[in-house]
Amino acid sequence: MSSQEVDELLGHVGDATATADSEQFQVRVRRRTKSEAPTENMEDGARPLFSFGVIADIQYADIDDGYNFSCTRRRYYRHSLEQLRRATLAWRSESPRPRFVLQLGDVIDGFNKPRRASRSALDAVLRELEDAALVHHVWGNHEFYNFSREELAASALNSGREAATQDQGAALAEGGNWYHFSPEPRFRFLVLDAYDVSVIGRQERSERYSQALRLLQEHNDNEELNQPPARPGVEQRFVKFGGGFSQDQLQWLDRLLTLSDEKLEKVTVVSHLPVHPSSSDPVCLAWNYEEVLSVLHSHKCVVCFMAGHDHDGGYHRDLYGIHHLTFEGVIETPPDNDAFGSVYVYEDKMVLKGNGRVASRILQYP
Ligand SMILES: Nc1ncnc2c1ncn2[C@@H]1O[C@H](COP(=O)(O)OP(=O)(O)O)[C@@H](O)[C@H]1O
Numbered sequence: 161m162s163s164q165e166v167d168e169l170l171g172h173v174g175d176a177t178a179t180a181d182s183e184q185f186q187v188r189v190r191r192r193t194k195s196e197a198p199t200e201n202m203e204d205g206a207r208p209l210f211s212f213g214v215i216a217d218i219q220y221a222d223i224d225d226g227y228n229f230s231c232t233r234r235r236y237y238r239h240s241l242e243q244l245r246r247a248t249l250a251w252r253s254e255s256p257r258p259r260f261v262l263q264l265g266d267v268i269d270g271f272n273k274p275r276r277a278s279r280s281a282l283d284a285v286l287r288e289l290e291d292a293a294l295v296h297h298v299w300g301n302h303e304f305y306n307f308s309r310e311e312l313a314a315s316a317l318n319s320g321r322e323a324a325t326q327d328q329g330a331a332l333a334e335g336g337n338w339y340h341f342s343p344e345p346r347f348r349f350l351v352l353d354a355y356d357v358s359v360i361g362r363q364e365r366s367e368r369y370s371q372a373l374r375l376l377q378e379h380n381d382n383e384e385l386n387q388p389p390a391r392p393g394v395e396q397r398f399v400k401f402g403g404g405f406s407q408d409q410l411q412w413l414d415r416l417l418t419l420s421d422e423k424l425e426k427v428t429v430v431s432h433l434p435v436h437p438s439s440s441d442p443v444c445l446a447w448n449y450e451e452v453l454s455v456l457h458s459h460k461c462v463v464c465f466m467a468g469h470d471h472d473g474g475y476h477r478d479l480y481g482i483h484h485l486t487f488e489g490v491i492e493t494p495p496d497n498d499a500f501g502s503v504y505v506y507e508d509k510m511v512l513k514g515n516g517r518v519a520s521r522i523l524q525y526p
Pocket residue numbers: 228229230266301302384386387388401469
């Protein structure tokens with residue numbers, strides 16, 4: 161795509177200042193204000209088929225501001241609820257309304273647990289989300305700091321169960337918290353469980369826990385396994401607050417993508433942990449990200465992978481044309497800024513309208 165084409169495209173979307181990085185097919189556009197929704201497609205005046213909202217790492221807690229572990233990033237625990245409110249107001253004011261919202265995990269912070277405030281904090285964020293749209297909740301590490309898997313499965317965060325009752329196209333994988341749904345013919349979303357193999361959220365006597373502990377101990381010499389290994393690069397991902405995907409889940413992913421290939425669908429895959437090293441800090445990558453990439457790359461239908469966890473966000477278009485989007489975290493977004501997006505889905509592309517720290521982008525399908 162030439163930069164002139166990008167300019168033309170964006171001329172209809174908003175106040176375009178665009179640069180195109182032809183090597184990585186990366187297109188960045190300047191932020192737009194909330195009211196500027198691309199309700200019409202650029203070249204041909206077509207309307208988007210549907211839209212959806214995205215938000216990541218809200219990590220709400222009714223406590224004063226603090227810092228991340230290394231004290232390099234301020235965290236606005238109480239204010240994250242205000243930011244969520246601004247996001248839901250923006251989504252509610254869009255016409256047509258987003259068909260659903262992707263909540264990419266860590267919806268409340270682990271600090272709620274010792275304060276016995278997990279339920280009240282969750283209720284507070286769910287109240288904010290209530291009227292925005294149907295919400296698809298991804299489970300991140302902070303969900304497991306607050307709740308057991310059984311509690312999560314019985315809660316409103318089990319959106320797979322909700323989706324299966326409301327949408328004929330939705331289905332929950334047996335025995336796991338991964339599922340798919342199709343909001344529109346020829347478009348499918350796969351919601352993954354990146355803590356399927358993990359020492360958090362799994363019972364110590366379970367096979368998945370043992371498998372996770374073995375992996376961590378093989379790759380991380382620290383006594384405190386939340387501390388990244390000394391080895392640089394992607395080896396740093398072997399931390400206790402990370403996780404990975406079981407072979408069951410990878411086989412399910414492969415099977416679903418085969419069906420989507422046959423049906424000529426466009427598929428967006430969603431997880432709390434990112435899977436491309438160029439879209440994330442190495443510490444935040446899923447442990448077996450290479451296996452996930454190899455499955456994604458063996459199917460034509462995959463257009464996008466969306467994740468949270470790395471609060472700085474990231475973006476990369478890989479050699480197969482798949483867009484890897486890591487959304488900036490609300491929790492580390494200063495009160496006078498925002499971090500959420502709306503995605504407008506067209507026949508040939510998705511257009512991400514970012515707010516605040518989330519950049520707007522045109523995501524052309526491969
Ligand atoms: N370098 C580190 N050494 C030891 N513990 C750490 C380190 N980094 C993070 N942790 C701990 O791991 C847990 C998850 O870290 P956190 O930064 O809260 O994750 P997230 O990015 O999901 O918010 C917290 O309990 C935190 O204190």
